[in-house]
Amino acid sequence: MDGRVCPGGDRLRHLPAVDITLIVVLVIALALFFDFTNGFHDTANAMATPIATGAMKPKVAVTVAAVLNLVGAFLSTAVATSISHGLINEGPGGVAISPEMIFAGLIGAVVWNMITWLRGLPSSSSHALFGGLIGAAIVGAGFDSVNYAALLTVVIIPAFLSPVIAALVSLLATRIAYRVTRRPVFPNERGGFRIGQVFTSSMVSLAHGTNDAQKTMGVITLTLIASGSQSADQGVQFWVVVACALAIALGTYTGGWRIIRTLGSGLTEIRATQGFAAEASTAATILASSHLGFALSTTQVSSGSIIGAGLGRRGSKIQWSTAGKIVIAWFITLPAAAAVGALASGIARLGIGGLVIDAVVGAAVILGLYLWSLRKPHEQASAIEVDVAANAVFTRKELRDLQRKKRADRVAARRAELSRERTLRRMAGRNGGRR
């Protein structure tokens, strides 16, 4: 140990093979865990609305999402050559992202993902990853290593635009859906939107699988290349694809019930028509953005769509305080993950001992956050969360009962009012006022 934590900077760059193996194993393990958190963080994007409207039962919904994410992960073969999308000046003339930086960045991303999940806030997993890497790169290679112009165009501007465009699309779609199916006399067939929801949500899920598992594959492959375990022109190894696909599918199946609850019933009360319109808008916006080259964040698009759907139905209320919290979470995701990444990177600079400290502290924090999630009695986690989510999001029958009760109350009130009016009129008649 003593020999490795030596002052010579060059020694750090030429760590012995044993250490390279350790860091590679750590990065792969953490990357897979990041993939897992990415999965359960983003289940809500696709499945919150069908669960809320009763189009799919909670368990069925997360199973469908998990399978589609698994399939999607195997479909995506082209892995990005740059994990940071140009946010960090990589490549010739720039800094080399070392495995230590990737490790520190992943710690930042995972910890921030856990925190936002605990608060039930949908935040972008890719922004968390970018943030962690940026923080790690600043500490590891100085402020010059970050491309701030790219930061503005890749992260900050899209963060403003994604929810706005999605809300607009979804608002129009919801208006159209309600206008077309409006039948004042006959019963409308809006229940049929539930069937449509199954398809639109599944598409969002599949798109998510093809995009997000790929990110982790890129991280692992670049680490393997950097450590010399595979050549640069070899592409992704099959076990990496399998591991990433399984990690994201397992994460999706576990289901981030807190976030599902926030998006499904926390922002606004979603009905089948709105859910269909919202998911159709999410799918359309994501597909348009990924094929026409203006990257928008899936999480932000889907939150924006739900708000748009809430605005589109007359008489629906939006919890703007919840929406505000979500927006704040979006904007602090990158700096917060960067701060954690920077801290982890600073510790990692100590050498092999620092890496071990990082790993231990990181694991302790993650475990602590998980245990904390179990402790809150009103917000149960993990195993029993399925039931909680099923109860928290009203079932169709309960909603119908509530509405029926409300209607009965209104009729009773109107009847009482009418009878009072009639009495008054009778009294006025007796007094000779109106014959």
Added chain:
Amino acid sequence: MGIDWFGFVTVAIVAVVSACFVVLVYSIGLRLWSAADTRAGKYTVKDDGTVGPATAGFPQPGTVQPGVRAFRALAAACFAVSGLAVLYGIYLIVPQFH
């Protein structure tokens, strides 16, 4: 730097048009389906404007109300168009197809 505003506007327009198209077609399908239900005598309208269950004698067994089949066919066509939109979406998602 410089933001690709043209790209952004393109994405916005394409998203609005495609989402609204799918929702419109699917909604029209549902509307036609319920119109067919009405024509088939699934509901009756009472004098006060409320909707009740179908009366026992209407429609007579063995008779087909005019237009029911046409409405159902049009609705099915709308659903088919929505299905094609879903298939096109899958085509876009899966990289092996293009």
